[in-house]
Amino acid sequence: MKIVDDRTKEEKKTHVYLICGTDSFMSGWGRAKNGVSYAVWACKPEHLSKVKRWVESRSEMKRVRLVTDPYKPKGKGHCHIYVVNDNHPSVV
DSSP states (O other): OEEEEOOOTTHHHHOOEEEEEEETTTTBSGGGBTSEEEEEEEEOGGGHHHHHHHHHTOTTEEEEEEEOSSOOOOSSEEEEEEEOOTTSTTTO
């Protein structure tokens, strides 16, 4: 599993809530060739419910869930952890 985490060292202390979805569009090809693609949004506690609703509203996201940090899925595929800051579309 290839994991890309966009958080800085400091953001790993503040953005501790991880909302994960299985990306049905990206799974099976590209960086997730022959595997699963996970998209994860790291957020601050005060943004948790808004971010979760936003991820659940995305049609390509399946099995949306809160996961623990550090998130290290097993198997073949790709996992990208994005950072939700105050200007992110899910919280604006």
